[in-house]
Amino acid sequence: xxxxxxxxxxxxxxxxxxxxxxxxxxxxxxxxxxxxxxxxxxxxxxxxxxxxxxxxxxxxxxxxxxxxxxxxxxxxxxxxxxxxxxxxxxxxxxxxxxxxxxxxxxxxxxxxxxxxxxxxxxxxxxxxxxxxxxxxxxxxxxxxxxxxxxxxxxxxxxxxxxxxxxxxxxxxxxxxxxxxxxxxxxxxxxxxxxxxxxxxxxxxxxxxxxxxxxxxxxxxxxxxxxxxxxxxxxxxxxxxxxxxxxxxxxxxxxxxxxxxxxxxxxxxxxxxxxxxxxxxxxxxxxxxxxxxxxxxxxxxxxxxxxxxxxxxxxxxxxxxxxxxxxxxxxxxxxxxxxxxxxxxxxxxxxxxxxxxxxxxxxxxxxxxxxxxxxxxxxxxxxxxxxxxxxxxxxxxxxxxxxxxxxxxxxxxxxxxxxxxxxxxxxxxxxxxxxxxxxxxxxxxxxxxxxxxxx
Numbered sequence: 282x283x284x285x286x287x288x289x290x291x292x293x294x295x296x297x298x299x300x301x302x303x304x305x306x307x308x309x310x311x312x313x314x315x316x317x318x319x320x321x322x323x324x325x326x327x328x329x330x331x332x333x334x335x336x337x338x339x340x341x342x343x344x345x346x347x348x349x350x351x352x353x354x355x356x357x358x359x360x361x362x363x364x365x366x367x368x369x370x371x372x373x374x375x376x377x378x379x380x381x382x383x384x385x386x387x388x389x390x391x392x393x394x395x396x397x398x399x400x401x402x403x404x405x406x407x408x409x410x411x412x413x414x415x416x417x418x419x420x421x422x423x424x425x426x427x428x429x430x431x432x433x434x435x436x437x438x439x440x441x442x443x444x445x446x447x448x449x450x451x452x453x454x455x456x457x458x459x460x461x462x463x464x465x466x467x468x469x470x471x472x473x474x475x476x477x478x479x480x481x482x483x484x485x486x487x488x489x490x491x492x493x494x495x496x497x498x499x500x501x502x503x504x505x506x507x508x509x510x511x512x513x514x515x516x517x518x519x520x521x522x523x524x525x526x527x528x529x530x531x532x533x534x535x536x537x538x539x540x541x542x543x544x545x546x547x548x549x550x551x552x553x554x555x556x557x558x559x560x561x562x563x564x565x566x567x568x569x570x571x572x573x574x575x576x577x578x579x580x581x582x583x584x585x586x587x588x589x590x591x592x593x594x595x596x597x598x599x600x601x602x603x604x605x606x607x608x609x610x611x612x613x614x615x616x617x618x619x620x621x622x623x624x625x626x627x628x629x630x631x632x633x634x635x636x637x638x639x640x641x642x643x644x645x646x647x648x649x650x651x652x653x654x655x656x657x658x659x660x661x662x663x664x665x666x667x668x669x670x671x672x673x674x675x676x677x678x679x680x681x682x683x684x685x686x687x688x689x690x691x692x693x694x695x696x697x698x699x700x701x702x703x704x705x706x707x708x709x710x711x712x713x714x715x716x717x718x719x720x721x722x723x724x725x726x727x728x729x730x731x732x733x734x735x
Contacts, residue, residue, distance in 0.1 A: 287369045292329050294363035296320055305354075305369055308347055313594065313616075323391045325356060327486050328475075329365045331402040332358045334411035341475040341483055346602065350374040392599060393471045396627045397488035399423060401434060404484050407451060409434050419489070422461055434487055437462075438470065451485060459489075466493045492574065526566075530559035568697040571631075572683075575704040582625040582708045586732050589620040589629065589661050590654040596633035597652055604641050604650065611637070612651040620654045620661045621732035624709045629729065632702040632713065633663060636725045639698065640667040660711060660728040672717040680715060702727075
């Protein structure tokens with residue numbers, strides 16, 4: 282792509298921005314980054330990391346969220362010593378209301394990037410270019426993929442229940458369950474295309490994810506009753522239904538926002554109802570799958586070394602748009618002292634997203650939600666405080682029960698989120714509680730073990 286260069290930047294071998302010009306510098310800082318500091322725009326970080334690992338130049342559209350605007354920029358990156366030289370050639374800011382479907386996809390991609398246990402970069406033919414992982418369980422498959430650069434990724438991560446010749450169109454493989462040699466866990470892939478408007482993808486970012494915790498030490502054989510109970514929803518039903526429902530939601534959002542062309546208001550409203558119903562179905566599927574996981578006799582979590590304050594800031598960033606839609610101020614823990622903890626990153630993020638999402642759902646417009654972190658002896662706490670209607674003592678006693686919705690109807694909830702969150706917190710050696718008074722808001726408190734070596 283030709284045209285004037287709007288901004289130059291340079292990153293080092295640790296993907297930190299060293300020299301950067303406006304407008305990228307301001308966007309980086311507003312996304313929570315520092316100068317110098319690790320690239321704070323997730324898609325730009327992924328692109329520069331790909332360049333650094335493959336040694337090949339890459340160009341493509343990069344999306345980001347900047348307050349109430351969706352940013353689309355054309356980025357060119359090429360190797361420059363141990364790091365990358367970055368050029369910005371176009372910059373477009375669009376109000377979020379016109380980009381809602383794209384922003385929702387971006388938020389999902391950002392979440393998957395946080396949770397991925399292996400990342401690979403593919404060319405336009407879905408052939409492996411570079412791979413990275415820090416999970417010992419995946420070291421073998423990562424080495425095989427790196428050694429087999431130029432071959433299709435499906436040669437190493439075989440899609441389940443697929444008999445057609447590979448590779449299929451990437452949209453048919455996005456979200457597909459795959460088999461990882463040597464692992465007993467269930468895995469799925471996310472394919473994020475590198476798009477140029479009007480063209481097919483120039484390449485892909487492949488993320489490998491599992492909803493199960495890795496085994497600690499040598500895996501012990503499961504008792505027969507547990508091994509037989511694979512989970513109808515989580516194992517069999519959810520993967521089959523999630524992809525087509527997600528496509529329905531995406532297409533309905535495209536119609537609703539009139540990105541596909543003019544449409545009468547009544548039909549746009551119908552499309553909005555279809556999208557809302559699809560999102561509800563996806564949420565219910567996720568809750569039912571999680572319920573099967575946490576109630577399985579063999580369920581366990583992994584004690585990762587995490588910074589609870591950083592995880593809380595990531596959760597706030599993911600849900601920031603939803604809060605602004607209701608004119609709610611959402612405060613994240615300030616940057617500063619870390620809160621080292623021993624808990625599974627993806628499960629802590631899941632709990633905080635549930636707590637903050639509930640606070641947004643039930644808080645009035647123009648109110649404030651605060652997320653704070655503190656230390657209490659051998660534990661660290663994340664506290665989500667809102668200015669909603671509050672809970673009576675009787676409601677507090679019931680709010681963590683399975684399928685409990687406190688008499689609410691029509692809010693799209695399943696009554697499982699808090700039940701699952703408390704089960705997860707306790708499985709990590711912590712707990713989840715609530716403090717509240719009617720009319721005075723609520724404080725949900727997540728505690729997890731502190732990291733004594735942090």
